[in-house]
Amino acid sequence: MTEADSADRRAAPAQRAPWLKLAALVLVIAALGLPVNDLFRYALLVIATVVVAAGTMRGACVGTLALALRDARHSASEDARKRAYGSLLRTRARLLSMTAGTRWGLAIAAIALCIVGQILFPAPRIEEGHNVFIVDRPGGALERGLPREAFRIMAAEFDATYPPARRCAPQEIGCWRGQGFPAQAFAFSADGMLEHPASSRHVTGINFGDPVWLRLGFINELAYNWNSQASDVARAQRDRRSLAFLHQWRLTMPWFVMYRFPADFVGSALCWRGEVIWEGAEEKFEPVTHASMQCRTLTPEDIGRRIFGVAIAHELAMRLVPTWEVRLRQLLPPALALVASAGVLALLVRVRGRRLVLPFALIAATLLVALLNDASFIGGVRPFDSGDDGLVYDGYARIMLRQLVAGDIAGALEGVEPVFYFTPGLRYLRAAEHVVFGESYLGYLSLILLLPFLVFALFRRFVPLAWALALTAIFAAIPVGVGFGSSLVQYVKWASRGFADPAAYVLFLAAFVLLLPRTRLLGRRTRSAPSPLAGEGWGGGSCDVSHVAPLRFHSATPNPSPQGGGEHTEFAAREDVDARAISAFTRVFRRAMRGHDEARADGFARALAAGLLFALALAVRPNIAPAAGILLAGGGIMALAAREFRRC
Incomplete structure (x- = not known):
């Protein structure tokens, strides 16, 4: 692999990575089409989500700067080298834009071809x-x-x-x-x-x-x-x-x-x-x-x-x-979606295979628990028990959907009840689920698939990696916590019945993980565990510059002297000064990137997202309000103890 290929595979800047990942997922969803109501397309969506979250976005990074500087070093004359160095940032910006733009352009073109193919060659309906x-x-x-x-x-x-x-x-x-x-x-x-x-x-x-x-x-x-x-x-x-x-x-x-x-099915x-x-x-x-x-x-x-x-x-x-002709036409749209989705991931995402082991293991364990508890949760529609909360929430959601289809947006937003007698949140989540996943409960299943990752992240905040993995495995695969409500099988059981509690606690844990800082273990700062879904640490996808080799500019060969020694020329001295300046610039750039990552991870956006998730969790199940109150009270006490009165 050439240096240019290596630089091209490096990640995008940290501040853009989450949005780029979201855009990549949107492209995949565009290829799959809505609603995603069959297991094949849902499996593609889950795989794409894991790959995008666990990987890094392809694109030029700081390595492009190093390559350009090395090219400048080989310039034939001092003037040429100065011109190359003077246009370095402009060249780097153009190269970065062209490389990323080319990849995204090809990805968008693949999705466009997929959509056009599905329109021109649809399966008979x-x-x-x-x-x-x-x-x-x-x-x-x-x-x-x-x-x-x-x-x-x-x-x-x-x-x-x-x-x-x-x-x-x-x-x-x-x-x-x-x-x-x-x-x-x-x-x-x-x-x-x-x-x-x-x-x-x-x-x-x-x-x-x-x-x-x-x-x-x-x-x-x-x-x-x-x-x-x-x-x-x-x-x-x-x-x-x-x-x-x-x-x-x-x-x-x-x-x-x-x-x-239709006439296409004659002979079937x-x-x-x-x-x-x-x-x-x-x-x-x-x-x-x-x-x-x-x-x-x-x-x-x-x-x-x-x-x-x-x-x-x-x-x-x-x-x-069906006849063979109809069967081939039925296979074409999902095949186009598969090829287009794979193309988007190959063009935009770089991921190491070992980073996918833990995510897929957790997903497999969750699906196995769901299969043994109630297989209809994985793509079917079971009849909810009469009088159960699940029937009420889904019934409300279906009324809201009919109002939405009829154009009564205000009625749909009202949520059936002018004054809520039942907890309001889940009916809206159910309605959104049916928009995206059609006549299925795959949206709720997706929340449950997320739960083991949140549990792992929560444990990782307090214990070493080996302990976190062991505790997560116990939570997911060994129902020892059934007696006190901390086993995956219980969340799957009540989610399959359509109750609001599992969804509320998943949202609550997601907010909790966002708020918790990474702690010190055994008196030292721990390096955040590689996230099974979000790259390095839990804010993965950032521009990794640690692997960029330091710039080394060798001074020019000194002029030989009759005495066998040598003296540096003025040109060599200037080159040495420029090399030191460039190295200093690179170090400053790296520190700025790291500082930006840390500020972004602990900044306002994280707190805002956590607050919104807490609010949504309370709307879904208000009886978890005491837990949120305990967190707020604990935060206030800690702020007072640290004399950070402005936080109170």
Whole structure:
């Protein structure tokens, strides 16, 4: 590797590094597209986040200055050397700008090509509509919006499964008849909020054996908060056997899903187990029930017609087997996103492989805990328990999203309640989560993935690296702290149920870590541990100038004398003076950079960010206010003890 290559790989200046990292992540998200609601794109996002946070931004640094000075030393004449030295800063600035600009230009071009490719060669999209099917009286939204014959078939099946004579009384607490009913034929889906579809959303494929993985958001609508113990129509049942962790939830709500295929899917096979109502000519619908998975090929006559999957009396599983042409078109957009994301990371980020070991180990441990506790937390949508906080928060968030889509921004910001009865913060986080991650709970999962890193950072503030790693491993992998609330499994359990407490404590710990200075251990100043996510120390990504070799300018060879000695010429003396001046300039520059890093790390921005995180944590869960009060009181006492009265 040449010296120029080495200099080009050095990090960007510290004051710009966080913003450059954020910009790199924005480029990756642009390639992935919103919402990020499937596991492949979410995995790419997590990997990109770890690489960007653990690495340093590529670009010229102080090494460019050293290289330019060395080039100047080899100038043929004193005048040429002086001119080179005189234009040093201008040359360095142009080189830095050109190098960084070229990299960013190529990264932006890669993302632009990815987006253009996804627009020009999109995967064929299938119209999907879904909803709960409950009727108690004629004239409802389902009867008005669904095809007449299809509604008649489903209504007859609903009455046979839930006879009117055996239904719970509407005035009974928890009865489904006293709750809400569908307001439209097809339920709202956060996956389609950016598209405004005629039904619920558009999908590129069909493959579900369990409605939890179909991600039906309506199951957690606030209107369907039935008590399964009091209502004859139950919400869900949970299989608590240890080997059933992949399919713990059985959705018992009656529901249906409708698909309408474009012409691209002629020749593809639609397979199902359960009941399907297939539309024929003149809006005639034929119910077809399969006890096992069987397939039917889509013909040109099926294009544009509605095919209903019904889960009222039978459980439903469906799978689409596309033609090879359609399969290739389905693979192209994610492949473009993968290539573009990898290109952005390769162009803009430099990271050592060993720095990725700890982050991915912590992420793997957290995902394993989530998988064993409730696998639906990783990309599925489980039915929250009736009466639980999770159902209330997500129900509020979905109301706010519908208001936002309808253009009622003030209503969405109001948060459903003019005066908050429930804690306000999580409903807003849930709404933001659905905007970014669609009909999934991957946003909350991301907060939980961050938790072990915060625990490691907190321990690292007080104990040596080996102790911090050991304590973090115990927290993440060994549930010894279950008895007193300090084990990862508890945070995962309550987060998967949609409670606010895990999110609040993650935000609280993030603010706490920002405020805590690095302490002295055993009477000496400890070097901050390499962050698993943020480069050297916890403010990684800075311009590392420690590896730049000192400038060495050898004085000119003295003129030979007849006596065998030598004397320095005037030119050599000037060169020696210039070399010392340049070395002094480099040392001053290094000290300024280090001083700037320290000031930035301990400055106003850190305190402001911590304060905002504390406020957000309290909004999400106000009962952690005593902990914040203890921190503030402790800070005030320490300021008084140090006689720093202006801090009080």
